[in-house]
Amino acid sequence: MSPKTLYDKIWDAHVAHEAEDGTCLLYIDRHLVHEVTSPQAFEGLRMTGRKVRAPEKTIAVPDHNVPTTLDRAKGIENEESRIQVDALDKNAREFGVHYYPVSDVRQGIVHIVGPEQGWTLPGMTVVCGDSHTATHGAFGALAHGIGTSEVEHVLATQTLIQKKSKNMKVEITGKLMPGVTAKDITLAVIGETGTAGGTGYVIEYCGEAISDLSMEGRMTVCNMAIEGGARAGLIAPDETTYAYVKGRPHAPKGAQWEAALNWWKTLYTDEDAVFDKVVTLKGEDIQPVVTWGTSPEDVLPITGVVPHPESFKGGKVDAAKRALEYMGLTAGQKLTDIQIDTVFIGSCTNGRIEDLRAAAAILKGKKIKDGMRAMIVPGSGLVRAQAEEEGLADIFKEAGFEWRLAGCSMCLAMNPDQLSEGERCAATSNRNFEGRQGYKGRTHLVSPAMAAAAAITGHLTDIRDMI
Ligand SMILES: CC(C)[C@H](C(=O)O)[C@@H](O)C(=O)O
Ligand code: SF4
Numbered sequence: 001m002s003p004k005t006l007y008d009k010i011w012d013a014h015v016a017h018e019a020e021d022g023t024c025l026l027y028i029d030r031h032l033v034h035e036v037t038s039p040q041a042f043e044g045l046r047m048t049g050r051k052v053r054a055p056e057k058t059i060a061v062p063d064h065n066v067p068t069t070l071d072r073a074k075g076i077e078n079e080e081s082r083i084q085v086d087a088l089d090k091n092a093r094e095f096g097v098h099y100y101p102v103s104d105v106r107q108g109i110v111h112i113v114g115p116e117q118g119w120t121l122p123g124m125t126v127v128c129g130d131s132h133t134a135t136h137g138a139f140g141a142l143a144h145g146i147g148t149s150e151v152e153h154v155l156a157t158q159t160l161i162q163k164k165s166k167n168m169k170v171e172i173t174g175k176l177m178p179g180v181t182a183k184d185i186t187l188a189v190i191g192e193t194g195t196a197g198g199t200g201y202v203i204e205y206c207g208e209a210i211s212d213l214s215m216e217g218r219m220t221v222c223n224m225a226i227e228g229g230a231r232a233g234l235i236a237p238d239e240t241t242y243a244y245v246k247g248r249p250h251a252p253k254g255a256q257w258e259a260a261l262n263w264w265k266t267l268y269t270d271e272d273a274v275f276d277k278v279v280t281l282k283g284e285d286i287q288p289v290v291t292w293g294t295s296p297e298d299v300l301p302i303t304g305v306v307p308h309p310e311s312f313k314g315g316k317v318d319a320a321k322r323a324l325e326y327m328g329l330t331a332g333q334k335l336t337d338i339q340i341d342t343v344f345i346g347s348c349t350n351g352r353i354e355d356l357r358a359a360a361a362i363l364k365g366k367k368i369k370d371g372m373r374a375m376i377v378p379g380s381g382l383v384r385a386q387a388e389e390e391g392l393a394d395i396f397k398e399a400g401f402e403w404r405l406a407g408c409s410m411c412l413a414m415n416p417d418q419l420s421e422g423e424r425c426a427a428t429s430n431r432n433f434e435g436r437q438g439y440k441g442r443t444h445l446v447s448p449a450m451a452a453a454a455a456i457t458g459h460l461t462d463i464r465d466m467i
Helices: 006-014 039-047 079-095 110-116 131-139 148-157 182-193 215-223 239-245 254-264 316-327 353-363 381-389 392-399 448-457
Strands: 015-018 024-027 030-033 058-060 125-128 142-145 159-162 166-173 201-206 232-234 277-282 289-291 299-301 342-345 373-376 424-427 442-445
Touching: 006 015, 006 024, 006 142, 006 201, 006 232, 030 110, 030 148, 039 079, 039 148, 058 079, 058 110, 110 125, 110 131, 110 215, 110 381, 125 131, 131 142, 131 215, 131 232, 131 239, 142 232, 148 159, 166 182, 182 215, 182 277, 182 289, 182 299, 201 215, 215 232, 215 239, 215 353, 239 254, 342 353, 342 448, 353 381, 353 392, 353 448, 381 392, 424 448
Parallel strands: 030 058, 030 125, 125 142, 166 201, 166 277, 201 232, 342 373, 342 424, 424 442
Antiparallel strands: 015 024, 024 159, 289 299, 289 442
């Protein structure tokens, strides 16, 4: 048998039918659903009298539009948001899928809830009408976003029509230096490959620096595979993965656990397997990074300066000019001189317990800068509960942070958590596009520790000066 990559193995295990042109019908193990991309899909089923094919494999949770303030039980003010959340509520109940409504402590961002509840397991195919489904690849699952018409297809058939992507390997060798996190790895990779570098590929992340990461860190890395243009990101499951999964509510138990483990242990790239593209970074070379522009590839070590547009090639010159204008920055300005007025810690990139611990380690006993608006939005109700139990919430509140309920929040500003015009935010999320966090708001993507540091000093800060 010819050697296979991890992606090849998961793909082959899920092909139900292959057409002559290579288009395949893939079996889908888990279908995650949120309120933004599912209403028309459910409506499509309803109108044609169809049912959800596998409600036991379908998991629904509202996250994008939900208010994160403590008074959220009083309802959603914005009509469009309310309609989407109400539609999910109605659809989830009517079609009998697993459902975590806003009133459930387990509610949160779909990509945090899935793994937390043990829905995401190694070797699975996982889809969701959301680009950051790549997050689940951290478990060695083939996980990617789909469009609304595909959501309907998966709801109705539990399959998806797909063409296979190419194999790409991103290897991070050696150890990370102090202050460098999974967020810095994933941004540094995009800095290296560009936002189109992964187009047409599924990336497998590997190397010592990746194996050393916790599951939380691995999820952060895979979460941003999509920002690098890839179809999905993957990390081979290992003892860290099994330990995270074991005992979760929907993880296999007893003899089923043993059988699952036997299959999971076959999920690695064979020694002689060939990748179509390989990128290698040295862990020691990666520094704490920050984005200066309006694309995740506009990333530099925090010790750098805002680049000169002329230092880019071709079409990127104009893009960089526009980005500097939008961001209100001057070429040559030190990144650490950039003043910040808002800090957002949360999202499916960095809203897990480990992210909150990293922020708390910096904030303990400190106060945020006068006039700073700072909020921590845990990725799920359970992350929030755990942070309270560990005393992290007290650290945040004493430092001057708002301590919110779970949701996507200011990651994309579909709820009232928004930047106002010209406001500048250090954010732990994954997209710094124009207007992403609010009309004319400005976003600098950073790790949770760097976001916490910026909240204290009032400007982008090298975390290594504070540890
Ligand atoms: C709303 C949703 C479709 C979107 C996505 O697909 O990623 C959102 O989650 C985002 O992060 O921009
Ligand atoms: S937290 Fe942000 S990136 Fe993640 S699903 Fe929500 S809006 Fe998308």
